[in-house]
Every structure is written in structure tokens, then in C-alpha cells.
Amino acid sequence: xxxxxxxxxxxxxxxxxxxxxxxxxxxxxxxxxxxxxxxxxxxxxxxxxxxxxxxxxxxxxxxxxxxxxxxxxxxxxxxxxxxxxxxxxxxxxxxxxxxxxxxxxxxxxxxxxxxxxxxxxxxxxxxxxxxxxxxxxxxxxxxxxxxxxxxxxxxxxxxxxxxxxxxxxxxxxxxxxxxxxxxxxxxxxxxxxxxxxxxxxxxxxxxxxxxxxxxxxxxxxxxxxxxxxxxxxxxxxxxxxxxxxxxxxxxxxxxxxxxxxxxxxxxxxxxxxxxxxxx
Numbered sequence: 001x002x003x004x005x006x007x008x009x010x011x012x013x014x015x016x017x018x019x020x021x022x023x024x025x026x027x028x029x030x031x032x033x034x035x036x037x038x039x040x041x042x043x044x045x046x047x048x049x050x051x052x053x054x055x056x057x058x059x060x061x062x063x064x065x066x067x068x069x070x071x072x073x074x075x076x077x078x079x080x081x082x083x084x085x086x087x088x089x090x091x092x093x094x095x096x097x098x099x100x101x102x103x104x105x106x107x108x109x110x111x112x113x114x115x116x117x118x119x120x121x122x123x124x125x126x127x128x129x130x131x132x133x134x135x136x137x138x139x140x141x142x143x144x145x146x147x148x149x150x151x152x153x154x155x156x157x158x159x160x161x162x163x164x165x166x167x168x169x170x171x172x173x174x175x176x177x178x179x180x181x182x183x184x185x186x187x188x189x190x191x192x193x194x195x196x197x198x199x200x201x202x203x204x205x206x207x208x209x210x211x212x213x214x215x216x217x218x219x220x221x222x223x224x225x226x227x228x229x230x231x232x233x234x235x236x237x238x239x240x241x242x243x244x245x246x247x248x249x250x251x252x253x254x255x256x257x258x259x260x261x262x263x264x265x266x267x268x269x270x271x272x273x274x275x276x277x278x279x
Contacts, residue, residue: 022074026071026075026078030084033087034059034061035084035087036058036060036259037055037095037260038056038257038259039054039055039056039095039108039258039260039263040053040250040255040257040258041053041254041255042054042109043249043250043255044247045241045246045247050106050254050266051105051106051107051248052106052107053108053109053263054108054111054257055088055108055109055111056257057072076114076115081113081115082115082119085110085112085113086125089110089126092110092140093130093135095108095264096135096139096140097133097135098264099267104139105139106139107138107139107140107169108139108140108141109141109142109143110140110141110142110143111173112142112143112148114147114148117152118152122159123159123162123163126140126163126166136167137166138167138169140168140169141169141171142169142170142171143170143172143173143194144156144160144171144172145172145173145174146173146177146178147174149178149188157187160188160190164189170188170190170191171191171192172184172185172190172192172194173194173196175193175195175196175216176195176199176212176216182219185219190223190225191225192226192227192228193219193225193227194227194228194229195216195217195227195230195246196230196231197251198231199216200213200230200231200241201231201233201237204234204237210240213240213241213244214244217244217245221245227247228246228249229241229246229250229251230250230251232250232252233252233253234253237253
């Protein structure tokens, strides 16, 4: 009846106000440069050594550190993601410049949004940035999700090919979570497939998840690609993945995402190996 209708509109009003407030906070955060880069180590499962890191943006509010899941999709809707990524990439290159002196092969992997595939100058932006910091293209990797591939296949393929010709390594992120056709694996100049955490978490629990992990590893091997398993949190998962010849892993079992300063400290402690601890 009427009462329900009023309640419903009041609820909608509250949600609209909350969204507006989040939008204005995010716009202000971009203006005030409130974002920081954190980095999660990617580990060679055979040696236990970190070979690189994935850059994950965090929003540093006065009270807490907001994870990307809470602001990335909104920043895409508000068309802020391009500017945010460009500033984050500048920070990546500053950090890489320092790390490069200690570990020349140590790389950073970055995530590109679907919007980057609508905006052609991401390629020249990355190229100019690497030239300005005198960094080789081999230490920057680009991850694209299946969903952005599905929504902009032609633009994505064109951009990925250009990035590949610059010398960047390319990874398909969240593999198996979308509905992408396997034919994309043939069309794209991919080097790496990232196995999504939703399948990794099912290791030892769910036969279907294990079957998807196994199949992805076999597929990658046949296509001369490497796999990185995401969200590895238990020794059981690690042992399973190593037995199935998954070369690289990423997850809280080894390390949570950490600041550039922490990564640098660990690289200095042992120049050949990143010490894995969650401290």
C-alpha cells in the first residue's frame, strides 16, 4: 500500500544521497591525489623468489585505506579511471626506477580498465613514460580482464597488439570468470593467463574448480603461455598447483599487498629474493 511506497522511495532517496556523497568524495580524492600504490608479490613457486609485483591502487582517506573493489567501478562510471591510472603509472615508474638498480628483472604488473581500450593514447602514454624514466618495456606488464575484452573486443585487440609490439608482457586476468570465447586466446598476443582466485579457493574442496584449474594449466602450456594462480592462501593449494606445474603464484600465503617502501626494504634485505612475511 501507500506506506510501502513511501518507505521504498525514502530508501531510494537514502541510496541516491549516499551515492552522491561517494561520488563527490571520489572526485575530491582525485583532485587531492589521495591514492597510493600497493604491490602484491608474484612468486616463482619453484624457487620461492618474488619475480615481480602486481600494482593495486588504494584510496588513502584520513581514517582508513580503501581497497580497489570499493572505488574502481565507480571511478570507471565517472570517467576518472584514466586520470587515476596515469598518476598511478607515474608512481609505478618512480618505484621501478629504484628497484631496477637492485633487481633489473623485477617487474610491475598493472591492470587496465575497459576505458583504456576506448582511448587510444594509453600506448603512447606508456611508451613516453618508459622513455622518460629510461626503463625497459620488459619490466612493465599489462593485465586485461575478460569482461573488458568482451565489451570492447576490437579496440582491446588493437591496443594489446600495440602494447605487445612495444615489448610489454600481456596477461589475461580473471580467466574463466567471464564468458569469453577461447578464440580470443588465439587472437591476442598473450603471454600469461591468471587463474582466478574463485577456482583456486576450491582446490581440495570442489572437483569442478580443480578441473578448471587443471584445464587452464594444460591449455596455457599448449599455447606457450605461463600461468599465475591468484588468491593462494593455503599450503594445500600451493602443493596442488606446484604438482600441476603452475609456475607462478600470488596470494596471502606469501604476502599481502604492501607499500613500495616495504617492497624496497625486502629487496635490500636480500637482493636475490624477496623475504616473504606478512609483517
